[in-house]
Amino acid sequence: MTFERSNIAAMSGYAPGEQPRGGDAIKLNTNENPYPPSPQVKQALAEFDVASLRRYPNPIADEFRQIAADLHGLELDNIIPTNGGDELLRLILTTFVAEGEVVATTKPTYSLYPVLTAIRGASLSEIELGAEWELPSDLLAQLAALKAKMFILVNPHAPTGKLVSVEHIAEIAENFDGVFVVDEAYIDFVDPDYQHDCVPLLARFENLLILRTLSKGYSLAGLRFGYGLASKQLAAPMLFKTRDSYNTDAISQRLACAALSSQDYAQQTWQRVRASRSSLSAALRSLGIESLPSQSNFLLSSIPEPYSAPDIYEQLKGRGILVRYFDQDRLRDKLRISIGSEEENERLLNALREICA
């Protein structure tokens, strides 16, 4: 006998990036930060009082919310702490999208969105990006025609690394009737010269929700800590109703506070990643491998003929180097390569030189 709901029985689960158990593999496949978390995080863990774990944590991570509110110039009830950004994505669907309603996203996009939408029993509409991976000029008309309840945009985009401007985000928020979710998982790696900051838009648009995560920019993928930024009205039902009652644990709260307080350290890692992004892109080009301009911590690189992307993926894997291949339209000649440490990038380049020799 089968007990699960019919849409659960019909769907496929999310496939996480490969996580090799051995320590030798070079993991350039899940967009992890190549540098360790801040020394303050290490200190916070060393000072954590284990005996305190017998008590429930602060249900809503108030200390973290205050630090995040101060960092972004917002108030406590604009901040929604979650067990990784993934939990926030699930929560927005639970809270705002009824069964059968339409969730719109781009094609391609982060592959978790379709999975979460299927679990919710909502209807997913994928809007094709243009030739240069830009949002289509009739995006708002498409959203209106779809009667979309929610539009989820990862910005910078995954897997291309392309950035949509603040002005364009504002235009969408202003003219879209539903909840507009901007997944800024990779925002920390945007070139500071852009002065890109969508947070001030929250004061103007109550339908806008921004997702942040500590997984990438703060080197804490293993900790599972993310947060939402939104108007108090949008944030309230998630903060006070639909969130699991103690959704973040006491250790994670403490370490997340330490990480967010370490802005100088974090920004140094972002700068190093950006510098490596430039040099890796240039070195790949010298091998005949062109990458899209990226504002993220990965490159989407086109494998030129006579080579094939899945073949290069396999050959790299055979050499202990993991990158990401997507068996999807427009992506079958490409590989997504996370920016590694200087040494990891060099080993990747050496392997590619061997393979393409």
Added chain:
Amino acid sequence: MTFERSNIAAMSGYAPGEQPRGGDAIKLNTNENPYPPSPQVKQALAEFDVASLRRYPNPIADEFRQIAADLHGLELDNIIPTNGGDELLRLILTTFVAEGEVVATTKPTYSLYPVLTAIRGASLSEIELGAEWELPSDLLAQLAALKAKMFILVNPHAPTGKLVSVEHIAEIAENFDGVFVVDEAYIDFVDPDYQHDCVPLLARFENLLILRTLSKGYSLAGLRFGYGLASKQLAAPMLFKTRDSYNTDAISQRLACAALSSQDYAQQTWQRVRASRSSLSAALRSLGIESLPSQSNFLLSSIPEPYSAPDIYEQLKGRGILVRYFDQDRLRDKLRISIGSEEENERLLNALREICA
């Protein structure tokens, strides 16, 4: 403008027990373990490699699943690790209960069940317990008449501490058509003389799911770690589809492994709690306060006239001692008192002696 779904707008959120910020309060209100976690947990935290946090955790907590499987005589795919038992409760609703379907539980019961059922948009049916807080003799007929898709039973029961026998659990599992969830949050405090163990029933009943948590028995409420035990068929959609893709973090996984491996230490704390439960119950009786026989880490105690339960609750709170009062049918003359340390229990008794003098 309101964006949340209508059933979210209409519902109230879960109210967690009070968590005073000061360290002086005696917290006998949220059924926390009065003793610290095992020394192995402390050691595991001290040895944790912070640098490893830059990488994603094992998505499904395989190391923990192996330890739990060995402990319970099960296999890896019978174990569903979750971010606290609360996440498992949410997951079972997401996975098995469609909107509008009936979820049955008892009245009274753990107050989170109605909240999660409301978020799911399911219909909650509360089945009245008998005069001695026992399950009604026509329970199965009631479940059938309700066409319940799921029956959630907390066992030992909250807030009474009453235990339903393994034979009775088996009878329900055998004759109920839906998913039968037994929430064993308090199971570790059952007198070992009962030899109560429902886990072997999993081999017989594929509709049975048992919830365990490390919050109480392993003194880790602050860590948020629980797990489900179920047939592989029942577990699979939660393990591989509806769970958030990385639902437990790397530190929690490590500490949960250490805790579950510390059976001797944990059992000592359970034995101390049971001994305190007996002595506290007897001491309360000498003050004229009768408690129900409890197999849990709390007592449900009746406040005799001329005193009133809410008044005693307030007077205790004024003395820095928190207990739980439920403004519900059959509970308005009672207080739920978590078993504290020997010293905390003594301070509670002294306060009650003063109040009732």
